[in-house]
Amino acid sequence: MSWSLEPNPLSLAIAQKQKSGAHLLDLTISNPTHISNYPHSQIAAALSAVRDFRYHPDPFGLPGAREGVAGLYRELGLDIPVSRIALAASTSEAYALLFKLLCDPGDEILIPTPSYPLFEYLAALENVRTVPYRLAYDGAWHIDFAHLRRQISDRSRAIVLVNPNNPTGSFLKKWECDTLFALAAEHDLPLISDEVFLHFEFGSDPARVRTLASFPHFLSFSLNGLSKTAAMPQMKLAWIVLNGPAADVERARQRLELLLDTYLSVNTPVQLALPALLEIGDWLRSEIRARTGRNLRTCRQALSPSAAHPLHAEGGWSVILQFPQTRSEEEWIELLLGENVLLQPGYFFDLHGGAYAVASLLPDPEIFAEAMQRIAKLLAIA
Numbered sequence: 001m002s003w004s005l006e007p008n009p010l011s012l013a014i015a016q017k018q019k020s021g022a023h024l025l026d027l028t029i030s031n032p033t034h035i036s037n038y039p040h041s042q043i044a045a046a047l048s049a050v051r052d053f054r055y056h057p058d059p060f061g062l063p064g065a066r067e068g069v070a071g072l073y074r075e076l077g078l079d080i081p082v083s084r085i086a087l088a089a090s091t092s093e094a095y096a097l098l099f100k101l102l103c104d105p106g107d108e109i110l111i112p113t114p115s116y117p118l119f120e121y122l123a124a125l126e127n128v129r130t131v132p133y134r135l136a137y138d139g140a141w142h143i144d145f146a147h148l149r150r151q152i153s154d155r156s157r158a159i160v161l162v163n164p165n166n167p168t169g170s171f172l173k174k175w176e177c178d179t180l181f182a183l184a185a186e187h188d189l190p191l192i193s194d195e196v197f198l199h200f201e202f203g204s205d206p207a208r209v210r211t212l213a214s215f216p217h218f219l220s221f222s223l224n225g226l227s228k229t230a231a232m233p234q235m236k237l238a239w240i241v242l243n244g245p246a247a248d249v250e251r252a253r254q255r256l257e258l259l260l261d262t263y264l265s266v267n268t269p270v271q272l273a274l275p276a277l278l279e280i281g282d283w284l285r286s287e288i289r290a291r292t293g294r295n296l297r298t299c300r301q302a303l304s305p306s307a308a309h310p311l312h313a314e315g316g317w318s319v320i321l322q323f324p325q326t327r328s329e330e331e332w333i334e335l336l337l338g339e340n341v342l343l344q345p346g347y348f349f350d351l352h353g354g355a356y357a358v359a360s361l362l363p364d365p366e367i368f369a370e371a372m373q374r375i376a377k378l379l380a381i382a
């Protein structure tokens with residue numbers, strides 16, 4: 001663990017702002033449990049309806065809970081047998097399990113960049129190295145396959161993709177999927193597909209691939225969980241769907257069973273309450289979709305006359321803003337903090353080659369709109 005444990009300069013500046021009593025318009029929040037109409041009492045009712053607290057440990061999770069997860073895929077038109085669904089306490093834990101399953105110490109996994117900043121930590125904690133492959137932007141995001149090909153080595157053990165990706169909000173397209181499968185097959189690399197934002201699309205596009213669970217011809221692992229799908233990260237329940245030819249899936253399943261049995265980390269009450277939690281999650285998802293859609297429209301409108309603009313986004317909970325390079329990314333973030341607007345710098349997500357900031361689309365629409373006005377105003381004078 002050779003990481004710096006010191007707070008970064010931005011965290012220090014934020015702490016100072018907060019100490020001064022400033023009211024920050026915080027566009028970094030990604031925690032859905034703080035939204036104003038969060039259904040606390042409905043969740044309480046779902047949990048208190050659990051009446052049987054006997055322990056029936058099952059490495060893959062209780063069949064009823066896995067059946068609830070299978071129901072989510074049925075809504076997508078996919079019939080997934082519960083034998084292919086394994087529960088874990090979080091997607092982070094699912095990653096750790098899959099890295100244990102697929103890698104020896106010193107092996108490599110290929111990760112997209114820009115993307116979710118936790119990969120480096122999750123992999124290092126399993127003694128696995130992350131090797132980035134580029135996502136390119138030219139009005140839309142796509143995989144830079146020439147780069148991905150160059151990054152594959154004899155230590156590569158899996159290709160990770162985040163679909164839709166965080167923070168770019170880009171979906172894998174059908175043509176990309178074909179190329180990805182061909183490359184993965186050529187190098188015998190299973191795919192790990194993080195699909196936690198799968199239900200959060202802006203508009204629809206038939207070219208998008210929403211889950212690798214619909215591809216039975218090649219070994220892949222689809223990850224998802226209550227964190228985003230039901231906006232309940234506090235419940236600590238996620239899942240892995242094993243996809244692929246029966247013999248490959250069975251081989252992975254047997255080893256995964258041993259890994260899961262070693263920890264048995266998913267608690268029983270949340271599994272028993274899962275069907276009811278998923279119903280509440282269904283409502284929460286539509287609330288969040290309405291909110292993120294509204295905030296995205298506000299962002300596009302507010303910034304259209306300015307020199308900053310949002311990059312093309314197809315889904316997820318955030319939007320990337322590109323600022324003119326008349327100033328550095330840090331300078332823009334600092335100037336905005338001076339206006340009490342808090343954004344995440346692009347470099348947090350390995351976004352390079354410009355001045356970028358990432359805005360969460362989850363905040364209250366009034367707060368979000370006020371922040372966008374302040375950004376537009378700052379750009380008019382800066």
Ligand SMILES: Cc1ncc(COP(=O)(O)O)c(C=O)c1O
Nearest residue numbers: 090091092116166196225227238
């Ligand atoms: C792409 C992605 N995957 C996984 C997670 C975390 O999920 P969990 O809470 O299930 O570990 C996040 C959280 O922001 C995320 O952005």
